[in-house]
Amino acid sequence: MKKLLILGAGTAGTMMLNKLHGMLDKNEWQITIVDQCETHYYQPGFLFIPFGIYTKKDVVKPKRDFFPSDVDVIISEIDKIEPEQNRVLLKNNVVLTYDYLIIATGAKINPAQTEGMKDGQWHKSIFDFYTIEGACALGNFFKHWKGGKLVVNITEMPIKCPVAPLEFVFLADWYFTERGIRDNVDIHFVTPLPGAFTKPRASSILGDFLNKKNILLTTEFNIARVDNEKKAIVSWDETEIPFDVLVTIPTNMGDEIIARSGMGDELNFVPTDKGTLRSLNYNNVFVLGDATNLPSSKAGSVAHFQADILTENFMNVIEGREPSEKFDGHANCFIESGFGKGILIDFNYETEPLPGKFPLPGVGPFSLLEETKMNHYGKVMFRWMYWNFLLKGLEMPIESHMSMAGKRM
Amino acid sequence: MTTVATETKTLERDADGHIKNISDWNEQIANALALEEGIPVLTERHWAVINFMRKEFQEKGDAPSIRRLTKESGVETKELYALFPKGPAKKAAKIAGLPKPKGCI
Numbered sequence A: 001m002k003k004l005l006i007l008g009a010g011t012a013g014t015m016m017l018n019k020l021h022g023m024l025d026k027n028e029w030q031i032t033i034v035d036q037c038e039t040h041y042y043q044p045g046f047l048f049i050p051f052g053i054y055t056k057k058d059v060v061k062p063k064r065d066f067f068p069s070d071v072d073v074i075i076s077e078i079d080k081i082e083p084e085q086n087r088v089l090l091k092n093n094v095v096l097t098y099d100y101l102i103i104a105t106g107a108k109i110n111p112a113q114t115e116g117m118k119d120g121q122w123h124k125s126i127f128d129f130y131t132i133e134g135a136c137a138l139g140n141f142f143k144h145w146k147g148g149k150l151v152v153n154i155t156e157m158p159i160k161c162p163v164a165p166l167e168f169v170f171l172a173d174w175y176f177t178e179r180g181i182r183d184n185v186d187i188h189f190v191t192p193l194p195g196a197f198t199k200p201r202a203s204s205i206l207g208d209f210l211n212k213k214n215i216l217l218t219t220e221f222n223i224a225r226v227d228n229e230k231k232a233i234v235s236w237d238e239t240e241i242p243f244d245v246l247v248t249i250p251t252n253m254g255d256e257i258i259a260r261s262g263m264g265d266e267l268n269f270v271p272t273d274k275g276t277l278r279s280l281n282y283n284n285v286f287v288l289g290d291a292t293n294l295p296s297s298k299a300g301s302v303a304h305f306q307a308d309i310l311t312e313n314f315m316n317v318i319e320g321r322e323p324s325e326k327f328d329g330h331a332n333c334f335i336e337s338g339f340g341k342g343i344l345i346d347f348n349y350e351t352e353p354l355p356g357k358f359p360l361p362g363v364g365p366f367s368l369l370e371e372t373k374m375n376h377y378g379k380v381m382f383r384w385m386y387w388n389f390l391l392k393g394l395e396m397p398i399e400s401h402m403s404m405a406g407k408r409m
Numbered sequence B: 001m002t003t004v005a006t007e008t009k010t011l012e013r014d015a016d017g018h019i020k021n022i023s024d025w026n027e028q029i030a031n032a033l034a035l036e037e038g039i040p041v042l043t044e045r046h047w048a049v050i051n052f053m054r055k056e057f058q059e060k061g062d063a064p065s066i067r068r069l070t071k072e073s074g075v076e077t078k079e080l081y082a083l084f085p086k087g088p089a090k091k092a093a094k095i096a097g098l099p100k101p102k103g104c105i
């Protein structure tokens, strides 16, 4: 029996498990997947919890609903990978060996990387919305908040779902308008990037949306620390921005297991071939999803495109061929923009998000970089697609490689 | 000074304004690129960072991020921002004649 071991049963690991399970001969392969947690969180849903649109029960399902019945599932924290020995040690003292390893342990926030962030005000007047705890705490806080200075700050790039902070300020504008207190809330978006987003065209269009919605934008702000007494964030060059409520996107890092295994870069992301998704250091190790160091977006849609590519490449490798498929960095993100509307962007390593139309067979064209109701429905539909198609590794009517069809140069 | 300025003008640049051919680079050009970034004089501390970046790039094929700089160049984050205001990793890479660190989207 050959052994395939998958580490992490989040978006990427679960999808990969289901895809490969359908392809590998059961008489020849033993598939094992390990995760520390029994619950699957639909992380894109965390965005909606602070505004009372979703509650916790809308974003959770048991992981076991998504595992084929003849797969070995182990619920335990992973302690260490020993890639030279082809084995993995678990915290429950079990030792697993493998012929092939897929790392899909994701990324998570690490607020302790910023001085003062966790000193007392954490989840009192400083919140995150990248964890279920943070999103719920912020939801409770907003319910009774009368207004003041709301600062939304990205600590440093890269972060998962780089558009989520923008969506957050758009939704905050809508939410406080609905509550009738928008005039009492200053919304201030503070980013280390030179604009509202990373790439020029999208950055300028999204910047205009901020302007229209009366959201203040500060760029090139690199936070050094939180001053809890003054209630201000302070940059490395000593600029201060005061807040009543700080919503932070803390430093995102790969899991500590990657550091413990000596397999990561300075943010615990695993060096990965940007085309084949094979580890740069070990031929029988593959990496996908947020755990890689690739310069693509860390997003569920990206993990989905990667999973298609990796399935092909994995089959090639186990049959003795070179990996043939190349990931192009394709990402496709719906940006919720408030008041029942959304914006869509579609891009890859080489092509920045462009305006135009995005054709989708059977559903119809979406507008790129424009605010429409249709794009909002796209976002709403994404949750249903996620649970029913994406995680199960089923085919979706969207190409893994980016297409220029409909895009305006 | 004029010769330096004209020299940088004729250099091939990428979309981010970084010079395309690493082999075009020399210390004079670094001074001129620094001027473009609003840094009038490159001190010994600037050079410590620039040289570290070039060494890292040669060894690893990518300019180091701000984190790797802090961890390994011996220059603290605070000082990095004082030396290369706003974006130390990006600015130092540009002055060092390297492409923008690949970072993220």
Ligand SMILES: Cc1cc2nc3c(=O)[nH]c(=O)nc-3n(C[C@H](O)[C@H](O)[C@H](O)COP(=O)(O)OP(=O)(O)OC[C@H]3O[C@@H](n4cnc5c(N)ncnc54)[C@H](O)[C@@H]3O)c2cc1C
Pocket: A007, A008, A009, A010, A011, A012, A013, A034, A035, A036, A037, A042, A043, A044, A045, A046, A047, A076, A077, A078, A079, A104, A105, A106, A107, A129, A130, A131, A160, A161, A164, A255, A257, A288, A289, A290, A291, A298, A299, A300, A301, A302, A303, A333, A334
């Ligand atoms: C607020 C927010 C909004 C988002 N919005 C969108 C969106 O609109 N569209 C989109 O496409 N994407 C969005 N994303 C991003 C998306 O959720 C992630 O990119 C995706 O979940 C990545 O999948 P992954 O499998 O790589 O990581 P994850 O899904 O995070 O899974 C990692 C798994 O590994 C396990 N694990 C890690 N370390 C260990 C260990 N040591 N031992 C045992 N188990 C371990 C974890 O328990 C987890 O189950 C959003 C994310 C957030 C936080």
